[in-house]
Amino acid sequence: MRIGHPEFHAHRATTQSQVPDAGKVRPPMLTVIAPADGRVVDTIAAETPDRVRTAVDRLRDNAAGWHSLGVVGRIHWLRVFRNWLQDNRTDLVALLGAETGKTEAEADAEFGLALDTLDHYRAHGADFLGGRHPQVALRPGAAMQLAVSQPAGAVVGVIGPWTYPLALAVFDAAPALVAGAAVVVKPSSETPLTLRAVARGWQSLGAPAVFDTVTGPDAGPAVLDCVDYVRFTGSVETGKVVALRAAARLIPCCLDLGGKSAAVVLSDADLGLAAASIALGGLANNGQSCHCVERVVVESPVYEAFLDKLVAETAAFGAALGEETGTGVMTSAAHVDRVREQVRDALLKGATLRCGGTGSGFTFEPTVLGEVDATMSVLTQQTLGPVLPVVRVGDAEAAFELARRGPAGPCMSVWTHDIVTANRAIARLSPARVSINDISIHVARPQPC
Structure with missing residues (x-):
């Protein structure tokens, strides 16, 4: 769920050298x-x-x-x-x-x-650990009992x-x-x-x-x-x-x-709902979850209209829980540097900066990038930061193909009123968890009614 795992790579916590002390190694x-x-x-x-x-x-x-x-x-x-x-x-x-x-x-x-x-x-737990005895037919006319334990x-x-x-x-x-x-x-x-x-x-x-x-x-x-x-x-x-x-x-x-969970916005979607939800899905907890949206794929006819709405939602983004506002700080200053480098790489290769784009210390601004393509690391490497790269595609088939292309994330969302298209998306994007016109299941803990 991150770029380089701290257990095997560099980390924020400072490791002090082993120093001899009275014949012992600290x-x-x-x-x-x-x-x-x-x-x-x-x-x-x-x-x-x-x-x-x-x-x-x-x-x-x-x-x-x-x-x-x-x-x-x-x-x-x-x-x-x-x-x-x-x-x-x-x-x-x-x-x-x-x-x-x-x-x-x-x-x-x-x-x-x-x-x-x-x-x-x-x-x-007791139910999960209970014995099961499914009937297994090996060939017509023959069967055996199979006991399954854990x-x-x-x-x-x-x-x-x-x-x-x-x-x-x-x-x-x-x-x-x-x-x-x-x-x-x-x-x-x-x-x-x-x-x-x-x-x-x-x-x-x-x-x-x-x-x-x-x-x-x-x-x-x-x-x-x-x-x-x-x-x-x-x-x-x-x-x-x-x-x-x-x-x-x-x-x-x-x-x-980890990977890059995607949101697909089709031309018949409710653009206001999609923009507000995708902003939440990509920026909550500074995007520091593999469930957060890291790629937004939009059909060309509604690309500019959707992008305008997403920029407005991102610029006004506040915390999803409680009364705290803003996206807060990120866990690692080194990771802020990696996010900054992805944004820089995208801009050098022709992406447009629609809002945000800067960071220092442990903070990075909520950012929207337009005209992103597959030559940019922000689309091909996990970000785990508050950056929403938006890609323009010609049709739904191209959108689904891009969304399932590696590194695919564990979650996908599809924004459309067409039930047939939605069902086709579920089949195409499996085994990811696919939601239709909903994003909150990726980032929010369910609350009792």
């Missing part, structure tokens, strides 16, 4: 800076590969006892943990906001997603992103814990503090010692080298490295990779 340190004001949030030790292996060995030793509790016993501890999270919500939301640069409303919404995830698996790996490694460091880690850790596995989470070196605090919370409850975190740029590869199953969320480029490293050990891995 561990490398990570200094985490708050993007909102530049203050030091905390300085923590980064794990060496040997320390990671020791942590995973300890988790593996405890996994059998955790599994023996049964699903009811494990769900009990998830309930206790969930209550601890709720009791400490204010402090954890503040810490999450400090290290990511998210507004209070955005950080609280992410925290809510983590609670919702724990509630979901507490409620349905054995847990001893230790599951979760390598998480800086975009949603708490929620996405819990998305992966909760089902693994319910299934009976121990879990080690490697949060991004950009944002390690909230997960570290959460793991300490688990330990403070007296729960079985089957959940822990490791930090630092060397910890990601070390996790891959010693866990039994790996769950990675990150960029396509780093995902390939993870897949090859897991394959070398013959361990299963699951990859949730």
Whole structure:
């Protein structure tokens, strides 16, 4: 979900050199800076590969006892943990906001997603783990009973992103814990503090010692080298490295990779609705999610009219949650530089700057680019920033073809009143999650009625 994954590449947190001290080697340190004001949030030790292996060995030793509790016993501890999270919500939301640069409303919404995830698996974990016995016909007149079970790996490694460091880690850790596995989470070196605090919370409850975190740029590869199953969320480029490293050990891995989610606006669309929704879908949380719109493909007859409306919506964009306004700050100053370089590349190659386009420090203006084409990195590389590149196409078929072209993102939206065309889009854009005349499911947490 990002350009270059912090677990394997450079990161905002400063790594201090190993320095001899009275015959000993001090561990490398990570200094985490708050993007909102530049203050030091905390300085923590980064794990060496040997320390990671020791942590995973300890988790593996405890996994059998955790599994023996049964699903009811494990769900009990998830309930206790969930209550601890709720009791400490204010402090954890503040810490999450400090290290990511998210507004209070955005950080609280992410925290809510983590609670919702724990509630979901507490409620349905026993059903998910129940045995199934489908009838399988191998050939006419012959059949056999097939039992399907879900054995847990001893230790599951979760390598998480800086975009949603708490929620996405819990998305992966909760089902693994319910299934009976121990879990080690490697949060991004950009944002390690909230997960570290959460793991300490688990330990403070007296729960079985089957959940822990490791930090630092060397910890990601070390996790891959010693866990039994790996769950990675990150960029396509780093995902390939993870897949090859897991394959070398013959361990299963699951990859949730980024891309460039697209919005397709056809000539019969409600342009006002499409522009307002796409602005939200591309600019919420500064575009720092693989679900955010990163490519806008528009049929030529309505291109200029739509672009005018999108520029107006972008210029007036405010936060989607609470009363806070503006897009706030981005998590990484280095990533602001990458976004700036994509915009610069597009302008040098003939794109038109319709609004925004500048950034410094941890901020980048909400930006709309017109006349974008496939020679520009803003259309071919993941951005994860508040930039909406708009492409002109001749017809719906060309629009769908461009939207599905790599690097395709996990979400697509199509804006049209033609039901036949909409259904054709769903088939053409699979396996992405396709919404018709709607964008909010990509960026907003559902609220109770």
